[in-house]
Amino acid sequence: xxxxxxxxxxxxxxxxxxxxxxxxxxxxxxxxxxxxxxxxxxxxxxxxxxxxxxxxxxxxxxxxxxxxxxxxxxxxxxxxxxxxxxxxxxxxxxxxxxxxxxxxxxxxxxxxxxxxxxxxxxxxxxxxxxxxxxxxxxxxxxxxxxxxxxxxxxxxxxxxxxxxxxxxxxxxxxxxxxxxxxxxxxxxxxxxxxxxxxxxxxxxxxxxxxxxxxxxxxxxxxxxxxxxxxxxxxxxxxxxxxxxxxxxxxx
Amino acid sequence: xxxxxxxxxxxxxxxxxxxxxxxxxxxxxxxxxxxxxxxxxxxxxxxxxxxxxxxxxxxxxxxxxxxxxxxxxxxxxxxxxxxxxxxxxxxxxxxxxxxxxxxxxxxxxxxxxxxxxxxxxxxxxxxxxxxxxxxxxxxxxxxxxxxxxxxxxxxxxxxxxxxxxxxxxxxxxxxxxxxxxxxxxxxxxxxxxxxxxxxxxxxxxxxxxxxxxxxxxxxxxxxxxxxxxxxxxxxxxxxxxxxxxxxxxxxxxxxxxxxxxxxxxxxxxxxxxxxxxxxxxxxxxxxxxxxxxxxxxxxxxxxxxxxxx
Numbered sequence: 001x002x003x004x005x006x007x008x009x010x011x012x013x014x015x016x017x018x019x020x021x022x023x024x025x026x027x028x029x030x031x032x033x034x035x036x037x038x039x040x041x042x043x044x045x046x047x048x049x050x051x052x053x054x055x056x057x058x059x060x061x062x063x064x065x066x067x068x069x070x071x072x073x074x075x076x077x078x079x080x081x082x083x084x085x086x087x088x089x090x091x092x093x094x095x096x097x098x099x100x101x102x103x104x105x106x107x108x109x110x111x112x113x114x115x116x117x118x119x120x121x122x123x124x125x126x127x128x129x130x131x132x133x134x135x136x137x138x139x140x141x142x143x144x145x146x147x148x149x150x151x152x153x154x155x156x157x158x159x160x161x162x163x164x165x166x167x168x169x170x171x172x173x174x175x176x177x178x179x180x181x182x183x184x185x186x187x188x189x190x191x192x193x194x195x196x197x198x199x200x201x202x203x204x205x206x207x208x209x210x211x212x213x214x215x216x217x218x219x220x221x222x223x224x225x226x227x228x229x230x231x232x233x234x235x236x237x238x239x240x241x242x243x244x245x246x247x248x249x250x251x
Numbered sequence: 252x253x254x255x256x257x258x259x260x261x262x263x264x265x266x267x268x269x270x271x272x273x274x275x276x277x278x279x280x281x282x283x284x285x286x287x288x289x290x291x292x293x294x295x296x297x298x299x300x301x302x303x304x305x306x307x308x309x310x311x312x313x314x315x316x317x318x319x320x321x322x323x324x325x326x327x328x329x330x331x332x333x334x335x336x337x338x339x340x341x342x343x344x345x346x347x348x349x350x351x352x353x354x355x356x357x358x359x360x361x362x363x364x365x366x367x368x369x370x371x372x373x374x375x376x377x378x379x380x381x382x383x384x385x386x387x388x389x390x391x392x393x394x395x396x397x398x399x400x401x402x403x404x405x406x407x408x409x410x411x412x413x414x415x416x417x418x419x420x421x422x423x424x425x426x427x428x429x430x431x432x433x434x435x436x437x438x439x440x441x442x443x444x445x446x447x448x449x450x451x452x453x454x455x456x457x458x459x460x461x462x463x464x465x466x467x468x469x470x471x472x473x474x475x476x477x478x479x480x481x482x483x484x485x486x487x488x489x490x491x492x493x494x495x496x497x498x499x500x501x502x503x504x505x506x507x508x509x510x511x512x513x514x515x516x517x518x519x520x521x522x523x524x525x526x527x528x529x530x531x532x533x534x535x536x537x538x539x540x541x542x543x544x545x546x547x548x549x550x551x552x553x554x555x556x557x558x559x560x
Contacts, residue, residue: 003357004324015354023342085338089399092302092334093355094327248305 009099016090016103017110024073024080025111034072034115038065039122045183052185055214058123060182062140063206065119067177070112070144074151075169077104078243082160082250091251097244101152105236108148116140128213135221136212142228143205149235150201156242158249176200181207186218201231253316255280255407255438256301260310263296270296272462273310278455280406283429283439285453285470287446289555293462294442295335295411301440302332302409315407328356330407331400335415335442337392341385345376345395348384349402356403363402370398374424390421397425401432408432411442426452446547456547460555473550481519482543485526486511487535495533499525511539 001008024030042061045052081087090100117140124130154169177183179193180202189197197203204224211217217224256278263271271293278284288294299305301312303323312319317326339348346367353363371377374394384392393413400408410429414422429452433439443449449456450470457467466473496505496512501521506513516522519542530537 001357003328004322008357009324011357012355015351018354019340019343019351022347023340084341085334085336086340088304088334089332089338090355091304092327092332093352094324094357095355096324251299251304 003094004096009096010102012093012095013099013102013106016095016100017106020073020077020104020107021110024077025107030073031115034065034069034111035118037068038119041177054126055128056185056210058119058126058128059206059210059213062116062119062123062209063180063182063202064177066112066116066140066143066205067147067202068173069115070108070147071151071154071169071173072108073111074104074108074148075154075165076162078155078250079160079162079165083162088251091247097247098240101240101243105145105148105152105239108151109144112144112147113140116144123213130212131215132212135208138225139205139208139212139228142225142232143201143208146201146205146228146232146235149232149239152239152243153235156239156246158246160250176202179203181218201228201235204228204231253280254278254313255282255315256284256440257313258301258310259312261297261300261307261312262309263293263300263305264308270462271300271307274459274462274464275310276457276464276467278438278440280438281433281436282455283433283441283453285449285456286440286442286459287444287449287456287551288459292459292555294459296462297459298409298411298440298442302330303327328403329405330409331403331405333393333396333400333408333410333413335412337384337389337396339384339392339395339399342383344381344383345371345387345398346380348395348399352399352402358403366402366404367398370401373428374398390417393417394421394424397428405437407438407440409440409442412444413441414443414445414448446551450547458551458554465554466550470547470550474547481516481522483514483516483519483522483526484508484511484539484541484543485514486538486540487530487533488538489533489535491533491535496526496529499529501525513543 038061041064042057046057078087081090120136130136154172155165157165157168159165179196180200181189181197182202186194186197186203204219204227207217207219208221208224211221254277258277259275260273261271262273274297286294286297300307301314301319303319303326306320314326315329319326343351349367350363353367368377371380374397376391376394376398384395387395397413413425426448429439441449441453453470455467455469456473458465493505493507496502496514499522501516501518502514502525503517504515514522514526523540526540527537
């Protein structure tokens, strides 16, 4: 197999993903954080916003869970590995920068999907009917890829200090949650809020999850999927391009 | 034959600092090439450019026939790298690190496991293969890094200070393995501060100073080149007149030190022949005869202090 060929690089990306899962994701604190963080946010809003239906909040919980878990660890992997010099090890192996980024994205996508499925089960355990399972599965797969690309985009600044990246990450992630129709339905948003909401990929995912559980949606379902797909492609291409440019500055 | 490494006008600048200044050299296949230089001379920057970790600003580096800038994956597939600082994943075991390398180099699983077992056995790590690397000593980590670099049986091996700070046992194990590898055809590019190591191992050495190559040659030739006047220490079993020694062909001076004579000569070979003939004529036996060549340390210090060949 040609090591520089597409399939050769995809296999190498898979090896990197397995390494990431083993080192960074299969850790008690990471797993606990991945579940607790969205659950506590959900409980806070459940108690504070009694007028919102449970189906609406569970859809938000699923959206938050996927968004937070898929972007939880990936922004810090490059800084950690830069600090430990293991990134230099990868850079001297026959692996393209794009394959390293893809490997990190695969790991965060799988982690995001795994944890999100738990919240879907919680929703179903609370008595919510799953009306459109296929749509939900497609939405989770697509959004997990999109959010993991966002996670990798957050890691683009070539610093090897993880705390810098995590601060930047929190600075961008939390506002995104509040403008994406998770806690305030899109129908109740002011025009400026709606203008911000359409810029967030989380908005379309949450709309799809809501449709899967309740049958109602704000945007047409196909439009949600198409926009999520466009965001995924743009963010993935962007993060690969930018990491290729900044990688030498980490060494 | 295509050189294993062929560098032409390689240049790297960090801001306003010219770290590597248009250097050119080549390393032949099967050679052990030592890359020497004081701290900050540009050794590591050069090695990082050759291994594709950082891109050069100008110039070319052909590694095993592939341009490291334009065909980095194909070039990297053919070499292994042992950096100065261990960069194995400390949260993984030695075995997991090696299997990861196997996957990154595209080795079939069976070949990777067989090769990993052999290397771990050879390097004395087999019994602790399932232990996390964070519990390893520095010497064990360095041996593991060497195993990781050798897993795919590279034709070319880059080593940056491979024995720096290691105990004698680990050092000897690594040096012995390098000799064995070279005897089976592996080309070795060795960056080191250890002159004795370079002297004993390397077929040729390159010396870099302030980002510029100041000499590339075999260690013995470099030693001979820095001292135009050679010194020979000789002792006889009987008294010899000093003026007779001083008049021998090729000899420019003779000084007595204890029971020995320190001979200075412009032509070492001619002086030794003359001494042998002289001893026969004088019916004297040569008890000891030693050529006092400059060490590689002397060469290094001379070249990196500013003198030129």
